[in-house]
Amino acid sequence: MAGQIIQVSISKGGVPKLAIQEAWAGPLGLDGDVQRNLKYHGGPRKAILLISLEDLEGLQAEGFAVSPGALGENLTVQGIDFRQLREGQRFRAGDAVLELTQLRQPCKTLEVYNSGEPGKIQRAVYQKDGIPGSAKWARCGFYASVVQPGRICTGAIIALVDQKV
Known part of the structure; x- marks a missing residue:
């Protein structure tokens, strides 16, 4: 299982996160990236946070004005089936x-993409009783910890190196 990092993104808090060419990934994430609400x-x-470009394109086809970085992801990835x-x-x-540590659950920050219909994007990307492999599984992204710090850049390969034991 391998793909490509289409965009590396950071922000000073909130969405969208903005594209940068590369960043250092350390134990608390990408250098320069800030989370507004550290409780969540x-x-x-x-x-x-990793999100699939294919899922973003699916949301675009459903009428959501999203693009890489819009959902608060740090890495927008193409070519991996989430x-x-x-x-x-x-x-x-x-x-x-x-x-990979846990599925991302959508938060109220994503309300900006609802076009006046509260909870619309949350329903499009997440089901509470998500079943692995279902249509909405990981559509809102997957959180990850940094096991080995290093530089991540746009265009880099992302590849599975170890399956869950």
Whole structure:
């Protein structure tokens, strides 16, 4: 399982996160990236958020005005089927190694994409009783911890290096 990092993104808090060419990934995430609400975001188990470009394109087709970085992801990834992602999988992303830790649940910050219909995008990307492999599994992204710090850049390969045991 391998793909490509289409965009590396950071922000000073909130969405959208903006594209940068490269960043250092450390235990608390990408250098220069800030999370506004540390009660729900950030920390070593939620250091980096990954989202599929294919899922963003699906949301665009459903009428949502989203693009890479819009949902607050740090890495927008192309070519990996997010329905196959599971906690504990490890990926080499550029020079860093990331371990998937938990599905991302949509928060109120994403309300800006609802076009006046509260909860619309949340329903499009998440189902509370998500079943691995289902159509909405990981559609809102997957959080990862940084197991091995390193540089991550746009265009880098992201590849599975270790399956969940």
